[in-house]
Amino acid sequence: MLEAIKAETGDDPKEFLKRLVRLAIDTKEPALLRIIMDRWLPPLKSEDPLVNVDVPKDAPLGEKGTAVFAAIAGGEITPAQGATMIGALSNIAKIIEFTEFENRLGALERAARGEAVETVAEVRQAFEKRAPVSVDAAPPPDTAAPTPYRQSGEAEA
Numbered sequence: 457m458l459e460a461i462k463a464e465t466g467d468d469p470k471e472f473l474k475r476l477v478r479l480a481i482d483t484k485e486p487a488l489l490r491i492i493m494d495r496w497l498p499p500l501k502s503e504d505p506l507v508n509v510d511v512p513k514d515a516p517l518g519e520k521g522t523a524v525f526a527a528i529a530g531g532e533i534t535p536a537q538g539a540t541m542i543g544a545l546s547n548i549a550k551i552i553e554f555t556e557f558e559n560r561l562g563a564l565e566r567a568a569r570g571e572a573v574e575t576v577a578e579v580r581q582a583f584e585k586r587a588p589v590s591v592d593a594a595p596p597p598d599t600a601a602p603t604p605y606r607q608s609g610e611a612e613a
Contacts (some may be wrong), residue, residue: 459528462536473492473496474507476488476492477489477492480492504534504537504540507527507533507537509523509524509527509532509533509541510523511523511524516551517548517552520545521545521580523536524541524542524545525542536562
């Protein structure tokens with residue numbers, strides 16, 4: 457049946473759609489009409505209007521979050537809009553945290569291999585976070601390390 461309508465209407469999509477709607481109405485097929493309408497008009501989605509919260513661009517994330525909460529409390533934005541903004545700030549904080557961790561770890565690994573570290577900040581980060589005792593370090597000579605295999609009451613050799 458669709459091929460017959462397409463043959464009659466040719467390549468004109470508007471005429472084809474008109475014929476389909478007329479067919480759905482004439483045959484009293486609500487399912488066909490619903491399918492046509494669903495394809496023709498997509499379902500409506502709610503959209504929040506764009507909002508602007510006055511915060512300096514270079515402000516720390518904490519200040520930005522405080523400004524968002526103030527905008528919610530002042531009725532400038534809805535709680536849903538505020539939650540979206542706070543979620544975005546939280547994601548930015550996670551990205552910054554991960555990037556800093558990755559940079560510090562890379563600097564420590566380069567410093568451990570004896571490679572040059574690129575910036576003074578990387579050197580400071582690498583050596584401030586470094587463990588003070590090496591794995592291969594022997595105990596100081598004045599303290600004897602306990603032997604795990606000595607039985608209690610056994611004399612030292």
